[in-house]
Amino acid sequence: MTFAAPPPYSGRLNTLVIGGRMDADRALLTPRGELVHGCADALAEKLAQLPASTARVDVDMSGVHFMDTSALQFLDVLRDFGHRRRLPVTATRWNGQPRRILELAGLDTTDPLNSPTPARPAPLASAVAQERAEQLHVLQEEIEQLRHAIASRPVIDQARGILMATHGCTSDEAWHVLREASQRSNTKLREIAAAVTAGATPDGPRPPEKLRQALSRALSRHRSGAGGGPGRGRVS
Known part of the structure; x- marks a missing residue:
């Protein structure tokens, strides 16, 4: 059946x-x-x-x-x-x-x-309940982080592709550029990626000045480290 x-x-x-x-x-x-x-x-x-x-x-x-x-x-x-x-x-x-x-x-x-659930004295049971509540809170935070990471992945991958096509870098180099620009500008990685992706369209908005400077410095540093000489231009 x-x-x-x-x-x-x-x-x-x-x-x-x-x-x-x-x-x-x-x-x-x-x-x-x-x-x-x-x-x-x-x-x-x-x-x-x-x-x-x-x-x-x-x-x-x-x-x-x-x-x-x-x-x-x-x-x-x-x-x-x-x-x-x-x-x-x-x-x-x-x-x-x-x-x-x-x-x-x-x-x-x-x-x-x-899973065993043995009988416990009242004070210990209270402590166990508190520990369980803390564990559930940790689980919820971890799950929320996973969901944010999954939601952010497409726009980050698009931004990497744009940097690879525009500046001739590898996929790994593009990833490091985005991460470094995020750290330099104290901006979330997803926001950096979204700005790069939006600015790549013909009528798209330019990234804010702070992000443009952070991206340009990160690109310059990675081009110098790779011995690639002058790149194909600054971030527009």
Whole structure:
């Protein structure tokens, strides 16, 4: 028996789709995509479709390539389902970024549903709760940084291509020029790249004076270091 996947969430490029099949009385679920906001609801809907005769649920997580702290709700839904139905539930085969998040959260990367939760005295439990909250905050910051890096990558790659075509530098040299200009002008790398990209169009705005000077100095230094002699011109 195979279960139909739920429709993808609107407005997202990377969605969570949960496939499933029955092997006798064992259900095998196969999530694909991201564990983000809404993933717990999608899982609850999928679990509600399982036959009453289901005696075991195994979730293969190898198709999940990204997750944020919403994954903890996803795991809670799985755990609660197993407790309510009194049947074994596993979530295995984690890899990549999701596995790293489990490590940072102090969970078992083989199967986080098996992570022990021993009884603790009240003061210690409070300290553990505070530590867990701090860990979640760190996770959220790391995830936000990853999302910013992913969003910034296209414009940075475009700026590198423009510098390579305009000034005859290599891809690595263009990267170092952007980084050095960012440091010299105390400007975010993405803003430097966006200014270079916008200024490359015929009617595009010129980069601010501070950025032009920082880019020109970085280009001059890298041309001198490469022994390339005079370049093809200053940043316009």
